[in-house]
Amino acid sequence: MVKILNYINGALAGPSQGQYMDNFNPAEGKVYSLVPDSGIEDVANAVTAAMEAFPSWSVLPVEKRSRMLQRLADLVDRDLDKLALAESIDTGKPVLLARRMDIPRAAANIRFFATAMLHFSSEAHITDSAAINYTTRTPVGVAGCISPWNLPLYLFTWKIAPALAAGCTVVAKPSELTPMTAFLFSELCIEAGLPQGVLNIVHGAGAKAGQAIIEHPDISAISFTGGTATGKKVALTAAPMFKKLSLEMGGKNPNIIFADCDFEKAMSTSIQSSFTNQGEICLCGSRILVEKSLFEPFVEEFVKRAKALKIGDPVDEETALGAVISAAHMNKILSYIELAKQEKGKILTGGKRITLSGRCKGGYFVEPAVIVGLDHQCRTNQEEIFGPVVTIMPFETEEEAIHLANSTAYGLSATIWTENLKCAHRVASKVKSGIVWVNCWLFRDLRTPFGGMKQSGIGREGGWEALKFFTEAKNVCVKL
Numbered sequence: 311m312v313k314i315l316n317y318i319n320g321a322l323a324g325p326s327q328g329q330y331m332d333n334f335n336p337a338e339g340k341v342y343s344l345v346p347d348s349g350i351e352d353v354a355n356a357v358t359a360a361m362e363a364f365p366s367w368s369v370l371p372v373e374k375r376s377r378m379l380q381r382l383a384d385l386v387d388r389d390l391d392k393l394a395l396a397e398s399i400d401t402g403k404p405v406l407l408a409r410r411m412d413i414p415r416a417a418a419n420i421r422f423f424a425t426a427m428l429h430f431s432s433e434a435h436i437t438d439s440a441a442i443n444y445t446t447r448t449p450v451g452v453a454g455c456i457s458p459w460n461l462p463l464y465l466f467t468w469k470i471a472p473a474l475a476a477g478c479t480v481v482a483k484p485s486e487l488t489p490m491t492a493f494l495f496s497e498l499c500i501e502a503g504l505p506q507g508v509l510n511i512v513h514g515a516g517a518k519a520g521q522a523i524i525e526h527p528d529i530s531a532i533s534f535t536g537g538t539a540t541g542k543k544v545a546l547t548a549a550p551m552f553k554k555l556s557l558e559m560g561g562k563n564p565n566i567i568f569a570d571c572d573f574e575k576a577m578s579t580s581i582q583s584s585f586t587n588q589g590e591i592c593l594c595g596s597r598i599l600v601e602k603s604l605f606e607p608f609v610e611e612f613v614k615r616a617k618a619l620k621i622g623d624p625v626d627e628e629t630a631l632g633a634v635i636s637a638a639h640m641n642k643i644l645s646y647i648e649l650a651k652q653e654k655g656k657i658l659t660g661g662k663r664i665t666l667s668g669r670c671k672g673g674y675f676v677e678p679a680v681i682v683g684l685d686h687q688c689r690t691n692q693e694e695i696f697g698p699v700v701t702i703m704p705f706e707t708e709e710e711a712i713h714l715a716n717s718t719a720y721g722l723s724a725t726i727w728t729e730n731l732k733c734a735h736r737v738a739s740k741v742k743s744g745i746v747w748v749n750c751w752l753f754r755d756l757r758t759p760f761g762g763m764k765q766s767g768i769g770r771e772g773g774w775e776a777l778k779f780f781t782e783a784k785n786v787c788v789k790l
């Protein structure tokens with residue numbers, strides 16, 4: 311039984327109280343490793359290490375920080391297969407998905423910010439002939455980075471890379487449900503020769519180790535990704551302490567399909583945006599809005615393709631859907647299927663737990679579900695399910711599509727399918743989402759601002775946004 315260790319001050323160590331939690335393999339429904347149940351003392355040790363490392367790391371020439379991060383990215387590339395398999399075992403996702411998306415993107419995150427930092431400039435303002443103003447952007451200090459279970463190494467590196475590139479030192483906590491790849495990453499940090507204390511990884515429960523990170527007075531900035539409910543708790547602790555705060559939270563994203571769309575592209579991509587990663591991506595289009603004249607043929611073809619998706623052993627390269635993250639999350643998803651029935655929805659396919667044979671017979675597998683006939687204001691259409699479940703609703707006019715799209719408390723992403731680009735630009739300007747894709751989904755340029763509005767988040771990640779978040783701006787005005 312692998313015992314995962316914390317990475318504090320450049321060394322791997324068990325939790326100070328010696329307590330561990332079970333870590334499950336969702337495809338088998340069995341405990342396969344142990345994760346530290348770290349507490350305040352472990353977090354305090356990590357913050358002390360980060361504080362001690364900050365003076366030298368923050369003044370290290372950017373070129374040297376960049377080279378260190380690029381060495382880490384190269385090691386992630388080198389261990390692609392090992393990390394992808396570990397990610398698949400830890401999350402239940404198909405290994406092919408981890409190999410094609412999660413791990414390559416983790417390396418890309420690190421490489422992107424390692425190079426972006428070389429070009430991160432600030433500005434100067436000349437005030438007539440009276441004064442020159444120059445702005446400095448210096449690293450905030452020790453940053454707290456808290457990441458979720460759905461894209462573990464992908465979202466972990468999406469936070470720590472800009473923080474480290476900007477010259478911050480970091481205390482990071484991955485989700486206790488998916489600690490493995492962060493643990494393997496800490497071994498790569500040791501191999502790469504990352505100076506001790508620059509990055510510290512404390513494993514543990516959100517309400518214990520996570521809360522200890524949020525409330526530690528020497529952590530100046532918090533970057534969080536996870537559920538909206540948890541984001542509220544994080545903000546309640548961090549805001550009164552005047553910490554910089556970045557919250558990436560839930561979504562209930564509209565996927566708007568006009569009758570003049572490229573049907574095959576819209577159809578094939580909508581299957582992806584509905585069920586990739588078992589629907590456990592905050593950017594999934596879980597509410598599909600289809601123009602009335604296209605509704606019947608779309609639903610018929612979509613159901614056919616959803617049924618054809620192979621649900622199976624995540625290590626099988628034919629598998630399209632693996633296991634969802636936990637028994638609790640599986641039961642949450644199944645409870646929403648029951649709710650949809652109570653709300654007069656019609657389940658056209660899926661929505662049941664399926665029991666596979668062989669090693670996966672105890673795994674947490676849910677058939678992709680397609681639901682029609684629901685009102686847009688019902689709970690099934692308002693609350694984030696975060697599983698392989700979509701609802702499909704018709705609309706008659708562009709205005710109605712926009713109204714339906716904006717009818718939830720969330721505002722993370724939206725997708726629009728139309729060949730009429732005037733319509734696309736009009737609708738894009740009116741949907742209340744931080745991210746809008748037109749005739750594509752999850753097409754990512756890491757320079758773009760990433761994040762949501764309303765209850766989907768505060769702040770933006772990506773590009774200069776991330777580097778500005780992890781730095782403090784100061785304006786110096788010199789009288790001429």
Ligand code: TXE
Pocket residue numbers: 456457458459460483484485486514515516517519520521524535536537538540541543544558559560561591592694695696
């Ligand atoms: O998130 P949690 P989980 C959403 C989605 C999903 C929900 C739950 O709605 O259903 O989050 O996923 C730590 N103080 N998204 O369980 O519980 C926790 O240990 C400090 C959307 O991953 O919010 C974990 O490391 N930290 C999201 C992290 O917060 C705390 C992607 C997230 O945990 C804490 C994933 C506390 N009090 C899930 N409580 C997106 N927008 O990408 C928990 N944590």
